[in-house]
Amino acid sequence: MPSTASARPPGRPRAGVNAKVFAATLSTVHELGYARATVERIAAAAGVAKSTVYRRWPSKGALIVDCLLDAFGPAPLEGADRAEIMSSVIHWVARTIGEPGVGDAFAGVFSDAVSDPALREILSARLQDPYRLALQDALGEPEHRVLFFIDVVVGVLLHRMGMTGEPMVDSDIAALVEMVLPHFAEGPGPT
Amino acid sequence: MPSTASARPPGRPRAGVNAKVFAATLSTVHELGYARATVERIAAAAGVAKSTVYRRWPSKGALIVDCLLDAFGPAPLEGADRAEIMSSVIHWVARTIGEPGVGDAFAGVFSDAVSDPALREILSARLQDPYRLALQDALGEPEHRVLFFIDVVVGVLLHRMGMTGEPMVDSDIAALVEMVLPHFAEGPGPT
DNA sequence: CAAGTATCGAGACTCCGAGTATCGATACCT
DNA sequence: AGGTATCGATACTCGGAGTCTCGATACTTG
Numbered sequence: 001m002p003s004t005a006s007a008r009p010p011g012r013p014r015a016g017v018n019a020k021v022f023a024a025t026l027s028t029v030h031e032l033g034y035a036r037a038t039v040e041r042i043a044a045a046a047g048v049a050k051s052t053v054y055r056r057w058p059s060k061g062a063l064i065v066d067c068l069l070d071a072f073g074p075a076p077l078e079g080a081d082r083a084e085i086m087s088s089v090i091h092w093v094a095r096t097i098g099e100p101g102v103g104d105a106f107a108g109v110f111s112d113a114v115s116d117p118a119l120r121e122i123l124s125a126r127l128q129d130p131y132r133l134a135l136q137d138a139l140g141e142p143e144h145r146v147l148f149f150i151d152v153v154v155g156v157l158l159h160r161m162g163m164t165g166e167p168m169v170d171s172d173i174a175a176l177v178e179m180v181l182p183h184f185a186e187g188p189g190p191t
Numbered sequence: 192m193p194s195t196a197s198a199r200p201p202g203r204p205r206a207g208v209n210a211k212v213f214a215a216t217l218s219t220v221h222e223l224g225y226a227r228a229t230v231e232r233i234a235a236a237a238g239v240a241k242s243t244v245y246r247r248w249p250s251k252g253a254l255i256v257d258c259l260l261d262a263f264g265p266a267p268l269e270g271a272d273r274a275e276i277m278s279s280v281i282h283w284v285a286r287t288i289g290e291p292g293v294g295d296a297f298a299g300v301f302s303d304a305v306s307d308p309a310l311r312e313i314l315s316a317r318l319q320d321p322y323r324l325a326l327q328d329a330l331g332e333p334e335h336r337v338l339f340f341i342d343v344v345v346g347v348l349l350h351r352m353g354m355t356g357e358p359m360v361d362s363d364i365a366a367l368v369e370m371v372l373p374h375f376a377e378g379p380g381p382t
Numbered sequence: 383c384a385a386g387t388a389t390c391g392a393g394a395c396t397c398c399g400a401g402t403a404t405c406g407a408t409a410c411c412t
Numbered sequence: 413a414g415g416t417a418t419c420g421a422t423a424c425t426c427g428g429a430g431t432c433t434c435g436a437t438a439c440t441t442g
Binding site: 032033034035036037104107108110111112113114115116117120123124128144148150151152154155156157158159160161162163165168172175176178179180182183 | 223224225226227228295298299301302303304305306307308311314315319335339341342343345346347348349350351352353354356359363366367369370371373374
């Protein structure tokens with residue numbers, strides 16, 4: 001088994017349920033949209049019972065967040081300079097959001113978080129904070145600048161996805177890079 | 192409760208229902224959040240019956256869109272040059288989204304639209320298109336560039352609102368203006 | 383003033399999804 | 413083989429979106 005099996009209590013172990021549920025979540029969201037992707041349908045697509053899903057995640061939102069975390073994986077932070085890092089991060093986020101189901105799931109859970117403080121906390125702590133901290137370290141930028149960077153990149157991509165139902169095209173992603181990089185260039189930038 | 196019989200427009204039984212419902216929508220969303228702001232609660236806050244709301248708007252999403260349209264009003268497009276127009280538009284959107292209830296309502300209906308093509312059509316046609324056309328005319332930019340501008344401005348502001356629950360602070364709005372304006376400056380810009 | 387009419391208010395109703403609870407079945411570890 | 417925790421199935425509560433009916437009301441017109 002390639003995964004690190006830490007302390008495993010006796011009893012029936014967890015078969016590869018999480019991976020199956022993640023895949024089923026994305027495909028169901030992709031086929032039916034976020035609202036019609038009910039937990040019951042996701043569970044059925046994964047071949048597990050709804051109660052199994054709720055045993056592993058406290059809410060639909062938490063499931064989606066973990067699913068997104070799995071879909072994004074580690075951020076690509078290896079670059080020659082800050083511009084290269086930022087560019088590769090933007091392309092990575094755009095590419096991942098463009099994968100089937102990811103954009104819908106992201107926009108959906110993001111909207112749910114608007115009126116659900118508990119979900120907002122999950123979203124912020126489990127999804128945004130790890131990438132934010134890694135970016136602060138890689139770019140040497142203060143927290144508020146990195147938060148602004150994330151607002152710009154993710155906000156633009158999600159708005160396009162939400163308004164049109166389609167991921168952003170390459171030419172607009174290029175425009176996004178060309179707009180963002182000068183603003184974050186080193187030197188006499190704004191505080 | 193006292194039946195406040197104030198100004199009555201001509202026609203059959205038409206009271207100033209729309210305005211009362213719009214105000215009740217924003218205050219209810221502001222107090223309870225988007226998800227808890229049910230149509231029943233909004234109607235109660237407006238002093239009307241739920242059936243009255245559904246007689247005037249086909250869905251909760253359509254009500255929110257009309258409410259946002261009322262909250263934003265006409266775009267401020269009178270400026271000396273393109274930079275001034277874009278700057279005033281950005282500040283106007285930021286200021287309006289920062290008004291109580293508007294940001295929550297916007298982010299909420301936006302998220303609903305992700306998985307509801309009919310609502311997405313309403314949102315795009317009734318809210319985005321009029322402003323987009325006015326901006327194309329005022330800025331002399333092609334459609335895809337104005338759509339990108341809207342994606343940037345609205346996407347960033349909504350992402351901040353959704354992630355933090357608070358509107359964007361003035362210093363970050365200033366940073367947004369400083370990032371966007373050079374990209375749309377006239378001259379040897381990208382196609 | 384009276385009649386006509388369209389909207390309003392109240393509330394019951396259906397539909398559906400989130401999340402909970404129960405219990406027998408099962409698959410893994412020791 | 414046996415112990416044990418998870419799994420599957422299923423029934424359940426709760427709440428909101430949207431529909432429908434009907435009596436009440438308020439406005440317009442003769």
